[in-house]
Amino acid sequence: MSYYESKDLDRFGEIGQFRGELAEKFFDYYNAVTGEDGALTKREKALIALAVAHAKQCPYCIDAYTTQCLETGANPDEMTEAIHVAAVMEAGMTLVHGVQMHNALRKRGAM
Amino acid sequence: MRLPSFEEKLARHGLDLAPLSIETLQVNVTRLCNQACHHCHVDASPKRTEQMSRGTVDRCLEILERHPAITKLDITGGAPELNPHFDYFVEAARRLNKHVMVRHNLTVTIDGNPQTGESKSYLPEFFARHRVEVISSLPYYQEFFTDKQRGNGVFKKSVESMRMLNEQGYGKPNNGEGGVLTLNLVYNPVGAFLPASQESLERQFKKELEAKFGVVFNNLFTITNMPINRFKKDLERLGAYDEYMTRLVNAFNPSAARGVMCRSLISVGYDGHLYDCDFNQMLDLNLPEESGRTIFDFDLDRLLNRKIIFGQHCYGCAAGAGSSCGGATAKE
Numbered sequence: 001m002s003y004y005e006s007k008d009l010d011r012f013g014e015i016g017q018f019r020g021e022l023a024e025k026f027f028d029y030y031n032a033v034t035g036e037d038g039a040l041t042k043r044e045k046a047l048i049a050l051a052v053a054h055a056k057q058c059p060y061c062i063d064a065y066t067t068q069c070l071e072t073g074a075n076p077d078e079m080t081e082a083i084h085v086a087a088v089m090e091a092g093m094t095l096v097h098g099v100q101m102h103n104a105l106r107k108r109g110a111m
Numbered sequence: 112m113r114l115p116s117f118e119e120k121l122a123r124h125g126l127d128l129a130p131l132s133i134e135t136l137q138v139n140v141t142r143l144c145n146q147a148c149h150h151c152h153v154d155a156s157p158k159r160t161e162q163m164s165r166g167t168v169d170r171c172l173e174i175l176e177r178h179p180a181i182t183k184l185d186i187t188g189g190a191p192e193l194n195p196h197f198d199y200f201v202e203a204a205r206r207l208n209k210h211v212m213v214r215h216n217l218t219v220t221i222d223g224n225p226q227t228g229e230s231k232s233y234l235p236e237f238f239a240r241h242r243v244e245v246i247s248s249l250p251y252y253q254e255f256f257t258d259k260q261r262g263n264g265v266f267k268k269s270v271e272s273m274r275m276l277n278e279q280g281y282g283k284p285n286n287g288e289g290g291v292l293t294l295n296l297v298y299n300p301v302g303a304f305l306p307a308s309q310e311s312l313e314r315q316f317k318k319e320l321e322a323k324f325g326v327v328f329n330n331l332f333t334i335t336n337m338p339i340n341r342f343k344k345d346l347e348r349l350g351a352y353d354e355y356m357t358r359l360v361n362a363f364n365p366s367a368a369r370g371v372m373c374r375s376l377i378s379v380g381y382d383g384h385l386y387d388c389d390f391n392q393m394l395d396l397n398l399p400e401e402s403g404r405t406i407f408d409f410d411l412d413r414l415l416n417r418k419i420i421f422g423q424h425c426y427g428c429a430a431g432a433g434s435s436c437g438g439a440t441a442k443e
Binding site for chain 1: 251253255256300301302304305306307308311312315
């Protein structure tokens, strides 16, 4: 048995077993954001969610949003490009901290 | 977890799905096909030999002539054009002034008959001359998904065939003379998931196919993959059958259930046997004696009073926005 079981995602609602009113607010918010076309289509939102799922490395979300992307008509090219966006953002966020390194180097007279 | 039977689900929602009419005679004339698609509920392939005989075709025509209420003939297969009596069937049904729909896989025009090598390149002109409504599967507007489901090279051949249909005037809003020559596309998911919304997919398909390949069509129908035969085996191989069935059951939509196609059509097998739909036909769920087992026992009143045979696969037609040979049947 692995630590993450995909069927456990179906039990997400259990979070409402205690302080149910907070879970209700969360799920209402969640459904309002992801469940309908708005300024962004459901398909575009699913691709964003898939990218975030990879950046945060959530197996439940990767599973769920792969299906959601397919069920909103997205294709593997678009899905792969979305996770490249997540990957390149992560890389950029690491690299841009090189400026901090330069600041530290300068402070020490090493640059 | 035990899933409720389809009939239990209907009862729970207070639904009684009795036949409403028989507007369409859907005739499966052959299991022979030039393709062998992953999802095919018919298990059609270039090796199949089942063919409807001329006598059974004639009986179908007799039923169409005798019943003005049956306004549509929907010819399917396999690749129906590979039945030796196909052209005769279409011509005769059009002379009866019936609306004729052909479930045309596009590639047969290019491939021809896989068993005899006979060319089928005349089909686009033949369809146009008889003003046939052409309904063609294209699982996606890109090569990857299409070839994965339908075989290598299918996407390119499908586009070439669509171009030939477009040259005959198919797929355009108005071809200038005598109304529209209709080319409808059918989308079904490449794997174990439900179709996207018909409206949004149609928009994407139209935009991409016209921009990238210069081909046009009229409407897109979304169809849910039925968990039977070849697709069921695929699901079992992937260990995804239970999950897919649960998905269909959870997506049950009473409004889609009310619109199921078996309430307004009768399906005829290559050997003349009668069924509630093409899926029941492939599961050998033949109509009982009291409804009339074959086209030779056809009796409209008895058929309208029959009890439709339901099974777990019927969840496929009632899930989400619904699914039928004419696409979605309900708003989600």
